[in-house]
Amino acid sequence: MGMKIRRYLVAGFMGISFSVMAQQNRIDMMLWDKNVGADQAKAIVEKADFNRDPAITVYKAAKPNGKAIIMCPGGGYGWEATGHEGHDIAHWLNNQGVTYVVLKYRLPQGNHEIPLSDAEQAIRLVREHAEEWGVDPSKVGIMGASAGGHLASTVATHYTSAATRPDFQILFYPVITMDPSYTHAGSRTNLLGENPSADLQNRFSNELQVTPDTPKAFLILSSDDDIVPVANSINYYTSLVSNKVPVAMHIYPNGGHGYGYSEWFTYKDQWKSELEKWLREEI
Structure with missing residues (x-):
């Protein structure tokens, strides 16, 4: 058998092995259950308009280091990019020992309470299952792209x-702000409706909501992003610094918007290396 053929076969077997391992370590779980849980959770479920079934997909690390990351895919609050901003990242993070969770949250359709309630429930579930999934309850992070x-x-x-x-x-x-002068208009409308009050706009302009108790942060963006103005990240970074919240921000010269884990992004290896280092040294 030729060397090239043997390499292809080995690569194929490895691919099958990784796929089988991912399936064995994958858990799909509904986010809400009307029959169990806290009264608050029941109330949210009863009043919600379920246009989809919110859920989490958990990818357990074979050798967990105690850290867990819950991913919120982007999509302007109108859809969810669950591939390159979701499931595609699982294998890489699992290799770092991180338990990785993809959140399928309900789209708000103008009801700003819905996504937040789903994301908070995802955090509750990860902590409730921490021992089972090899997670340290004090090392549960949230991650998101764009909206x-x-x-x-x-x-x-x-x-x-x-x-x-x-x-x-x-x-x-x-997207950080709901200020119409530099927000992403589609995300703002889908989350807050067509004509939100000034109070609601400010409430969900997260650069205005940072406190010293806000968790530490890692930000990635590109200078030529023409979808979400870079001021979103920069103003959030400034607010975190002003409140003495530890923060790292990496700005790449090009790449635009929406690359996630895509191979075409020139600086993919750089952000992976920087994030891996940050998770290792700061979390």
């Missing part, structure tokens, strides 16, 4: 209890 970054930063600044406070936040080219 999912807004959701992640909303959890980080609006969490309602110690049980739903993330221990860290990771944001890819996030």
Whole structure:
């Protein structure tokens, strides 16, 4: 058998092995259950308009290091990019020992309470199953891209209890503000409706909601992002620094918006290396 053929066969077997391992370590779980849980959870479920079934997909690390990351895919609060901003990242993070969770949250359709309630429930579930999944309850982070970054930063600044406070936040080219002068218009409309009040707009402009208790942060963006203005990340970074919240921000010269884990992004190896180092040294 030729060397090239043997390499292809080995690569194929490895691919099958990784796929089988991923399936063995994968858990799909509904986010809400009307028959169990806290009264508050029941109330949210009863009044919600379920246009989809919110759920989490858990990818357990073979050798867990205790850290867990819950990912909120982007999509302008109108859809969810669950591939390159979701499931595609699982294998890489599992290799770092991280238990990785993809959140399928309900789309708000103008009801701003819905995504936040789903994200907080995801954090509760990870902590409730911490021992089973090899997770340290004090090392549960939230991650998001674009509008999912807004959701992640909303959890980080609006969490309602110690049980739903993330221990860290990771944001890819996030929407942060609802200020119409530099927000992402589609995300704003889908989350808050056509004509939100000034109070509601300010409440979900997360650069205005940072406190010294906001969890530490890691931000990634590109200078040429023409979808979500870079001021979203920069103003959030400035607010975190002003409140003495530890934060790292990496700005790449090009790449635009929406690359996630895509191979075409020139600086993919760089952000992976920086995030891996940050998770190792800061969390």
